[in-house]
Amino acid sequence: MTDTLSILYVDDEPDIRLIVEMSLKLRPDVAVRTADSGEQAIAMLHGGDWRPNLVMVDVMMPGMTGPELLAALRKDPDMAGLPVIFVTARARQQDIADYIALGAKGVITKPFDPIRLAEQVIALTR
Template sequence: MSSKTLNTILYAEDESDIREIAQIALEDLGGFEVIYCTNGFDVLKAAKETEPDLLLLDVMMPGMDGPTALSELRKMPGYVQIPAIFMTAKIQSEEIQHYMAMGALEVISKPFDPMTLADKIKSAWERQA
């Protein structure tokens, strides 16, 4: 188990309906504090103002996608080792391997089950220790 507790998630998702479902899953069911962003640029701005325990990034977003945002975050002090999880509707094995090679703890497919989303994230968090 990780020595640090998972409390705060910086979550980027451009689709409002998915964000709303995830909000219920993460806040109400999971008990997490969640900071919401709609694209990679917002993630970079939010990262300067907060210190999340985990990044939860949609792969495909307008402006700056999740993988690019993670690459940019890795250049910022304090974000070099921060755990990240990607969410994507395009779940192909080559892409999963690529995201894992970038340092992702997990790749969660969309649509996701809101009843199990928080547990999947907690399991990935615990495996990193």
């Protein structure tokens, strides 16, 4: 991969945001920004000249949930095609099927291996 993969990671838990950011930055071809809510993510996506190639989002957050953020992105013509990966502890087979049916590109289960996280993400984007 020669181009930089630019990721917005959305999670209400600061420790998880930090671990994900550090894990993804182990690869020099991955750039990460974080948001602490779905609302902040939407503001970041609309508020400047930066545009990620991928959004990774926690499923269960106060306020706007991950699925609600995905639905909001799909309704926005400028964001409708932006790939979304859910990161969640709710990862029963039916849960994963439901997330994919909503339009998620993939699902990464918590707890995840921080050393392998970037490789998992890249595999899901291919």
